[in-house]
Each structure stands twice: as structure tokens, then as C-alpha cells.
Amino acid sequence: MSRLSLWIVLSVLAICALPFVLERHSTELMIFAAFYAIAGLGVGLLLGQCGIVNLAQAFFYGIGAYASAYGTVVLGWTPALGMLVGVGVAGLIALAIGWPILKLTGFFLALATLGIGIIGTILFFEWDWLTGGTLGIGGLPPLSIAGFAFDTPDRFYFLAWGVALGLLWLAHNLTNGRPGLAMRAVRDAAPAVEGLGVDIHGLRIKVFVICAMLGALAGSLFAHYVSYVSVESFTVQRSIVFLLIPVIAGPRVVWGVVPGALFVTLVPEWLTGFGDIHQMLFGLVLVVVVTLLPEGLTGLPARLGRRVTR
Amino acid sequence: MSAPILELNSVAHAFGGLNVLRDVSFAVPRGGIAGLIGPNGSGKTTLFNIASGYLVPNAGEIRLEGRAITRDSVPARSRAGLIRTFQTPKIFGHMTVAENVAMGLYMKTRSGFAATMFRGPAERREYRRIEAEAEAMMDRFGLLPLSKTRAGELPAGQQRLVEIARARMAGPKLLLLDEPSSGLSHDEVQRLRRWIEELAAEGITILLVSHDMGLMNVCQRVHALYFGKIIAIGTMADIQADPAVRDAYLGG
């Protein structure tokens, strides 16, 4: 067994054991971390495998959340149907948007996704017949699958982390298989990849769609958990947080989104202890990570190791 | 006789106001090794880029096995059997040598997103096949001891071998080699020469661009390009004796 898989097994065990030892509010934080891990995984696949900066993830997160909210509260759907519709709609929209904009690269693609994220937020505000605008939609039923309701934090914890770990395993397989190989190759030498018969644009669209679907799934879980959605949860700031998840942990490692998601949920929580200065401190931490740790936190042990052996 | 594997008809291209290619026409017959020589700036790389689809020419037509491919994308040409290498090797620096070589098999395999994510039995089988074939190919090019090394850490000469091994994995009908000997030691060039002959013997048509006259000797037919025009065609000996070529190289 490689060292990586040992780490993975240990982390999975730790995640399973946590709710039994944690305080209630820490369990709560861990549930949010799971949502972040799922949405961040999408962004991480785009960034780490394709080198694409996606600043529109909160838009897809919102689509999932609103589909669940509108579907279950207004239309009386079952939670599962709402979730399915949300993921499907997000995928279709990503396909329609991705087709033209994924022809761009680098900064321009990043700015294009930023523009889409902002348009998304505006539409969430404007279409208040659908989203409830600033008031939002409340009263979502707890998520239940085949009659089993995930209505306590502990149950939801296992659901959210079960889904997150399952998706991580799928993503892990993907990046280590044939498509993943091609995606990583694109980052190093795109012309050569084309020369080997790979349709790069098609590949990027597929990953973009997957990213959007993951965002929608996370949004839908989130909506059912807090039982309330409003525009404030789907702003560009949220997209930036989603982007930070893979960045902080090092985007090339799929499993990095777990420490990344923990970082963006726990660190701000700790920093609030410093009073009103906490947001500034969080910003500074980010700047330091980006400036000094190119491979993120997961690259840190290797970096330290290199320094010691040198 | 069947159609030539590659045909260029009246191809012309200009960057800004600069005419890089002016009415270039030649054909590469199926089988064997063809060469393209010319001084720096004569348009060799532009010609390669046009043939492999990285550049759409201003005018003219390109045919692969008799079929017009002028407007086809790079991947489409690759799938039709036209594979190339680059003047500065474009290897995948963050990936291992084994992964680099395995990438060559992309077109010959089919596991999609869903199959890969859920690790179906077919996908596993295919992945094992990819690994086995990559291993065989690395063995053949003497890269096996390096299989776990990150390709970006290799010296230039070995990067070039990785690129050629990868191209061979892609199963080309026509292989375009752009300056394959630059950065290689004398011994490595000799080995490269043997491999090129071996590949040709397997039935792969090769079009070779090189400055290395020693290496160009492997070519059965050489085209001399000078300021965007083909000025001579023949064996290497013919070319070297051709007065127009001598003028171009010595007098120009």
C-alpha cells in the first residue's frame, strides 16, 4: 500500500469517527466542509487537471440550491427529484456556456467565468418569482432517500461526507485513467496533445460540465441542510472561496480538496477570535499561501523535506 | 500506383507582409523516408505546421492519402494517421516517462469519463493493455529504466526519444519528424538513425526535417526548400550536387 493510500484510509477513518468525539457545532462545521469539498472538487478538477480558473461555481451551487428549494417547497417534488433536476439543469447550462467560452484560455477564460458568475447572481436577484430574491425560499423538507430522513446533524454528516468521499473516489479514478492522463498532458503541452488526436475543447467541456454538476449537488445538499436559501449564499465571494479550496491545498492532488475545504471552514472560524480584523487576516493568509506555497498545503511536507535534506 | 500519402498543392502562406511559403507543391509517396532541407527561415517549420494542421495556409491544398484535409483540425489529422514531433520536444513535463508514452495510445483506446470513474472491467483491462504496450515501447527505445522519472527532468536528448516513442505509440501512417537530432549526442544520433530505418521498415512513411546532413542520408528522396519554394528534389547525393542548392547554401 502506498503512502498516499494509507493517508486516505486514515483520513476516511478519522472522518467516520469524528462525530462521536466532536462538539455539536464542530460537527456542523464539518458538514459545511463536506459541501465545500464537493463544490471545490469540481473547481479543483478544472484548475488542477485542465488549468482553468472557474469563478462561476457559486452560480451552479445556486442552481442546485434553488432547484431543490423551488421544487420541494413550491412544486411539491420529492427532495431526490429536486436534486436531480438541479444537477441536470446545471449540467445543461454549463454545456451551453462552456461551448463558446472554453475556447478562451488563461486570464480571459477566468474573467469570462467571473462575468458569468456575476450575471448569475444578478439573475438570482432579478428572478424573484423563482428565487424569492432577497427574502429567499424557506421551509425545505429534510433530505430523505427511500423513506430514510437525514434530519439530524449526525445523519447528515455521514450523508454529506459519504457523498463527498464517493465523489472523490470517482474523481481520483478519472484523473488516473485515460481522460485524466490527457487532461494533465494538456496542462504541459497542449499542441502535442492535439497532435495525439485528443479533442481538447471537448475534454474541457466535459470537465466543466462535471464541475457544474458537482457545484449543483453541493448546493442542493446545502439547501436541504439549512432548509433555507437566499441570494447571499451564491455571490462571487462564494465562488472565490470555492476556488481557494483547491488552491490552498494544491490543485494537482484531487484529495487536496479535503484539507482545502477544512481550511476555508475552520480557519475563518478560528480567526474570528481575533475580533473584527479576522477577514483581513484571512486575506493575508491567502496571499501568503499563494505567494510562498505554489503547491499549496499538500506540497508543504515535500517542500519541508527538500529543505531538510538539502 | 496508389495516391501519395501526403500531397501539397500550390501551398502559400504569409505572416503579415512576409511571404514564407510561395507556391509549394510536392508529394510524399507511400513508404520510405522522405526529407526536407533548407536553410534557416526557408519555411520548413511553417510547412510542417501547415501539413499537420496547426496552421491554415492562405492558399493551396493538402491531401492525405488522396483526401483533402486542408480544413481538418489537428486531432482529425492525427486520427487519420498523421503524427508529428516538434523542433523543441513537446513532452508532458509533469508526467512520468511511462505516462508520456502511454498518452500515445489515446486514439487507440476508448475508455470515456463514465467508464473511467466507475472503473468498469473493460476499463481496467484496457488500462492494463495501455501499461503493457507502453512498457514494450519504452523497452524498445531504451527508456524502461526511466519509466517512473518525471519527463521534465530528463536531458533534452532523452526527451526527444520519449517524444518519438510516444509518436510511434499513436500508430502513425505518416510520421513527421522536426529536427529530431538536435540536442542529441553523436551516439544517440546513430541510434536515432537506426530507429528511423526500423520505423520505415514497419511500413510507416517518414518525412524528416533536419540540418544534420549525416542523418539526412537515410532519406530516399529529399526536397530542398529555399525562401518558400522547392528548388530541387532528388537523393541526398543529387541534392548536394545540384547547383541551385549549392548557390542557396553557399552563395546566399
Add this chain to the structure above:
Amino acid sequence: MTMTLVWQSLLAGLANSFIYAMVGIGIAVIYKGTRIVNAMQGDFAVIGGMTAVFALSSWGLPYPVGFALGILAGTATGWLIDRFCVRPMMRRNAEEDAFLLLTIGLAFTIGAAVLYFAGRDAHLLPGLGGSGSVQIFGAFMPVHAIWLIVISLAVVFGLWAFYRWSIIGLSMIAASISADGAETNGIDVSRMRGYTFALGGAIGALAGILVTPLIAVSYQMGLGITLKGFAAAILGGLANPLGAVIGGLVIGVSEAMAVVGLSSGYKDVVALGIMLIMMVLMPNGLLGHAGRKGG
């Protein structure tokens, strides 16, 4: 819909155009000199505006001094960012997305820092030429807006001359086009990058000071104006300060027309939509010069 209304909206759009243009110019200057897209350009404006406000209201300094201090603050911030963040990243050849993340992180930090240190209030500066409006064919325009337009145009002309004739300007361009080439010609590339960031910071701060009589400056306005600046800069081809003015005009005027002709809620959708469509269809901007890589 009366003609006066259209004309009034047009004038309003014109004033906004130059606000967007000023931010866009800063983005273009930094991109031209470093090939980095700066997502915190709007925060330079916040720094400049806030410094000027505090210089005037809290420290009681005269207007010109406050003006100069604001620009100095922007310049210093730009230089510090290059010195402490960009330089170490350049040294290890960081990728494009890392620089984008850096500037996003800085924008976030500066916004939070302004809230912490300067407080939550939105502040105004007195306008140049007073706070009155002039009536032009039945429509109103603040006197200060006219000053804003004049100064923006002067900045564009100044930059054009600077890049064309001054040794430093030429060196800055050379350093960004080919670092190695510039290095062999004795140009200190990293110093030029420092100058570029300082210049970008100065222009950003100037934009902030000029905007503050029209729009109250507050800790959270950075991202919003950065985005409009982006849209303007991208329309202009990104590496072209003059283009940013034209881009700003397109965005500002089409926004105003969207309000008159369409629903006012979709103003930003229209502006960003134009940006997106332009990026996909005309990747080199309205002026068509190939000033960017990628895309």
C-alpha cells in the same frame, strides 16, 4: 421616452464611461508592463480615495496635498505588492492563474483592511469646480464629471507619450515583451516591473480620487469597479490604455441605453454580456491589435 431623457442618460453614461476607463487604463498599464491581470485595481482606487478623504477631513490638510497623498498611497501600495508578492512568484515562474489568485486575495485583504482601519462609512470628496451641475441642452451634468473626463483624457495622452518617448516607458514595454532580451540590453526587468506596478497603483489611486466626488468611496466598492474596468480594458484589447477609454465608452453608454430602452435591473447583465461576447468573437479587442496572448 423623451429626447431629453435619452440625452440625460447618455450624459450620465458618458461620466460613468470615464470612471470605468480610468480603472481600465490602470489594468491595461499593469497588463502591458507585466502580463498580469490585476483583479485589485479597484482597490487601488479605494486606497487613493480613502487616503484623500482622511487627509482632508481627519488631518485637515489642503485639497492638493490630500490629492497628492492619495496618489502616493496608491503608488506605494503598487510598489509594495510587486516587491513582496509578485517578485517571489516571478522568481519561481508562477503560472497565470497564481497571479490572478494573488490579486484576488489582495483585493479581499485590502477591502477587509479598509473596513477595519477606516471604518464602514462611505465618504465623499468635494468636487473639482464645486459640487454644482451644468445644464447642457436640458440635461444635467456635474461640473466635476467634466473635470473627470478632461483629466482622464490627459492621462491617456500622457501615457501614450510616456510609452512612446521616455526611456523608462520604452524599457517597461521591452521588459514585458521579452525579459531575456531586455536583460541583455541592460534593462533591469524586475525594477521595470516595480515601476509598472507603482504606475498602475498611481493611476488607480487617481481614479479613486477623481471618482470620490461622484460616488462615495467605501470598503466594499473595489470589486465592482474592478469588473467594469476589466470589461473596458478587455474591449480595448487589454494592453492598450487608449483602447480602455473606448472600451469604457462602449460599456458606459450601452449600460445607460440599456436602462432607458430595456429594464434597469439588467444594466450589469448588458455590460458583462458585451464583455463576454467581445472576448469570444473579437479576442483582440475593438482596435484589433494583437496585444494579448492566449484566448
Add this chain to the structure above:
Amino acid sequence: MRISRYFRAATAALALLSAGPLSAQEKESIRLGAILSTTGGLASLGLAERDGVLLAQKVLNARGGIKGHSIEIVVEDDSSNPDAAMSKINTLIHSENVKAVIGPTGIAQTVAVGALTQREEIPLLAFTGMGPAVEASRTCVLHLTPAQGLNARALLSYVRDNGGKTVGVLHDSGYGQVIWGVMKDLGEEFGVTFTAVEKFELSAADATAQAAKVKASEPDMVIVLSSNATGFRNLRQVGLTQPIVSVHGTALYDVVRAMGDASDNVVYAEFLIAEDPLPNQTEFVAEFQKEYGRLPKHFEAAGWDAVMAVAAALEKTGPEPAGGALCEALRGPYPGAFGKYDFSAPDMGGLTLEAFSYSLLTKGAFSRLPYHAK
């Protein structure tokens, strides 16, 4: 966490120093929680509320606390973000064991957090009006600012009684949109015609074109529904001379400052005119001015009222109220500095049109208008 504990220890020590009677120090303090948006987009409201909350804590403890128990308020910042509010509420309920929670600042946070506090039967004293339908059943979530319908009526009532037949409306896409959603159906009832309704985005720094459209419709008066100064400035910049009528959300000193020259000829339907306070407000205004050296507005008053209302209820239940008892004790009339509340009303706030004071803004200064809403 550690720092916040120090911070708390420090505030507790401060409270001890300022506490008068000895008995307050001997008994265990009563712990309350507060979730306020002191950073992020809503910071200007959240910081104002915090000033009121902390002042109330200090004053209460100086007066000897509740039955000899001092009050300790654990203030948490939700960064204007509902997710953060969710995790903070769990800290407060499960780790800090607070008896009641003051806040949140925003609607989204209130609805999200309310689901939890309602289940735990912990009173939530939110600085929002009643929001979406689910809130109607949350009897333990009290609202310290008026519901949007009431705001709309207060404005239209003024317009009607002061000769406004035609009205132009300029509103933002957040707070303003919500009020407009109610107001648009009330025009007929008040005999008011809306000649132009223009919206601008929450983050917009400029709405001149919208303002021009409103002006072009030549209304008798203009109603501005927004949370910032943008609309006011733009309306005056395009030469609008008619009176502007606006909601309490912009009747704040910082918003008025940001209006610059536009802070003139604006009428507010608001709650606290500290320059000329009502009898039930004088005590708060005096205490506030003594503590902070400036005048408060109604959000500070709401913060003060929230703490004082909880304190009053705790006087009834004692320091260890049984499950739900504190909610029960709170449910009833409470005369606040903000206005006369009745937390047993269907909207869990019970403010009426009578609670509104009308002020006129003249060159940046508020003065009381003799008008009373009917």
C-alpha cells in the same frame, strides 16, 4: 477561540469593574449570544447594532444585573454570510449555552438561524422584519424592525397626506426590491399612482440613468427604497427638485454623509430622531451619547432594546428559565426605544404605524416633522 475567550474575560472584567452592587459579582453571570454582521456587506448595520447591544450590557450590569446576576453577551460575527451564521448559532447554543440570541442582522441569516433556535426554543431577537412564509410559524423568533408592508404603508401614508398623487420610485434590487414588492399593490388603497419604477443593482455605484427616467415621469414626489446613498445623489444630480421620501434603512448618519449635497429635502419614515428624542427614547439617547460621544440612530436603539427586552423577560423567569419559558415571557408588549413592540403580534414585532416618526433632512441635519401616520 483562545483570543475570543480572553476578549470575553476582558469584557467580563470590565463589567465587574463598572458593576456597582456587590451582589452582581457573587452570582454566576447569565450568558446571552449575539450574531451580528460586523464585517462584510452588512457591516454598517451590524456595527451599529453591536454598539447598542454592548451599551445595554454595560448599563444593565452597572445597575446590578438581573436579580444579582450580571449579563455576559458573547458577540459573534457572521461576516454577512448565512453559512457562517449557521455555524455560529451552533457555537452559541451548544458550546456557550446562551439563554437567548440577539440578531442576526440580515434576513437570510435570520431565516436560516431561526430554523434552529425555534427547534431549541431559544429566543432569537432579529433585526429584520418578518420575511418569507415559514417565519409566520416561528413564534420564538422576534422581529425588532418593522415588516416590509408596514414600511411601505408608512411611506405611502405620508405621501397621501402631503398632497402626493403621483410618485416615482427608485429602488435597489435587494432591500428595496422587497419593500417595492409589497408597495406596488398598495397604490390604489392610498390613492397614489406610480409614474415610474426604476431598479438599480445592489452593488451599483451609479444609477443616474434610472434617476433620469424617474425624473422624466414628472412625479409629485419620489420614493427611494434602498440601503445606500447612490439613488439620492443621482436624483439630485439630474436636477430633481421634488421632495424625496425614504425608508428608515437610509436614515443613518453614515448614509446621509455619503449623500453629500443631496442630503436635503428628504423625508424619512423612521424611528429615532436623536436630536429631538421622544420621551421613551431620552434615556437611551443620553446613555449612548455618554458612552460613545455621538448620537445614535434606530439600529443602535434596536440593539439596546433587544438586550433590554431579554433582561425584562429574565426578571420574570429568573436566571435559569425552563425550556421555552423565556420565549413565553418575551411574548407580549414591550416599550422600547425603537418603538412600542408587541412580540405577541402575528408578525412577532407588533410595531404599528404609530411607531413611526417622520423626519426632514435639511442640509445633512435631521429634524422632527409634526406629521403622524394614520
